Amino acid sequence: MTTPLRILPDRLVENLERAKYRYAVTYQNLPHYYTVAKDWADYNDEVSKELNWTVWEMRKHDVMRPFAGWEQHYLDVNGFSYWTMVPRNEETILINRQYSTHGAYDSPFDAIAHRYDDSDEYWKKVKAEREVLYAPAAPSGRVLDVGCGTGLLVDYCYRQIDRERYVGIDPSAGMLAKFALKHPDYKADATLLRTTFEDYETPLRFDTIVAMAGSASHVTGVDVVEKARHLLAPGGRAYLTFYRDPASAFERMGIEAPALAAAPDGAVEDGEYVVVEFGREAG
Numbered sequence: 001m002t003t004p005l006r007i008l009p010d011r012l013v014e015n016l017e018r019a020k021y022r023y024a025v026t027y028q029n030l031p032h033y034y035t036v037a038k039d040w041a042d043y044n045d046e047v048s049k050e051l052n053w054t055v056w057e058m059r060k061h062d063v064m065r066p067f068a069g070w071e072q073h074y075l076d077v078n079g080f081s082y083w084t085m086v087p088r089n090e091e092t093i094l095i096n097r098q099y100s101t102h103g104a105y106d107s108p109f110d111a112i113a114h115r116y117d118d119s120d121e122y123w124k125k126v127k128a129e130r131e132v133l134y135a136p137a138a139p140s141g142r143v144l145d146v147g148c149g150t151g152l153l154v155d156y157c158y159r160q161i162d163r164e165r166y167v168g169i170d171p172s173a174g175m176l177a178k179f180a181l182k183h184p185d186y187k188a189d190a191t192l193l194r195t196t197f198e199d200y201e202t203p204l205r206f207d208t209i210v211a212m213a214g215s216a217s218h219v220t221g222v223d224v225v226e227k228a229r230h231l232l233a234p235g236g237r238a239y240l241t242f243y244r245d246p247a248s249a250f251e252r253m254g255i256e257a258p259a260l261a262a263a264p265d266g267a268v269e270d271g272e273y274v275v276v277e278f279g280r281e282a283g
């Protein structure tokens, strides 16, 4: 069964991201933040019409998940989970948010992030292999690096990438922390985002979208090709890699393989990976 591509209105994403949040000091065992109507710019007569609109719009796209013994509705956007405290058919003046912890965010890559870049092989051999691996990514213009990990694409294509127009997304806080340590010049918020591709929402359209070293296999909640197509700018190009042999890839990395997506029809074998490459017509 394929999951339809989720396209959230920009207004909803902007409202959720720009709202003013306060820490819920009475819930230390569930650290989260909340925003209330009186913090919204249009607050008048005890209500914010914009917050109201946001709540009803959230509900059109949310998902149910178990929470402390009951089912709670959540909207997951750009690494945050948002929810309200009342049943879905009731008005509310409050929206909660916390860092996402569901599914893909409990990442097995956190545990190996510190050693992910290392290799027992002679460094010149590793360098040569990685140059071959990352060269076909050919990043140019505005770049989206799906499952950017520790930033090996940036290491090996440093001169080709414009830091101001690069976005790296990954659900693993550990992998992103390593990336940020290696490249303090890439630390800006809009540049490295802790989010899955499934939960990523942006008004940006990209000239290059890549998923390197098997990252595309990790996108299970949405059709990765369809979403990449949606996010390509006219004239843009996507280069998505899937594991050819997941069992040996994960044995090499020393972690258990999570649920993985199959490579789509038409994917072409290239060494350890299976690659899908496509473009969007200019203008």
Ligand SMILES: C[S@@+](CC[C@H](N)C(=O)[O-])C[C@H]1O[C@@H](n2cnc3c(N)ncnc32)[C@H](O)[C@@H]1O
Binding pocket: 104, 107, 109, 146, 147, 148, 149, 150, 151, 152, 153, 169, 170, 171, 172, 175, 195, 196, 197, 198, 211, 212, 213, 214, 215, 218, 219, 220
């Ligand atoms: C094998 S690593 C590849 C990292 C990097 N692209 C590279 O070239 O080294 C796979 C990466 O995909 C990330 N990942 C896992 N689930 C993902 C998802 N749903 N969306 C985006 N990235 C995901 C992992 O956290 C991990 O960093």
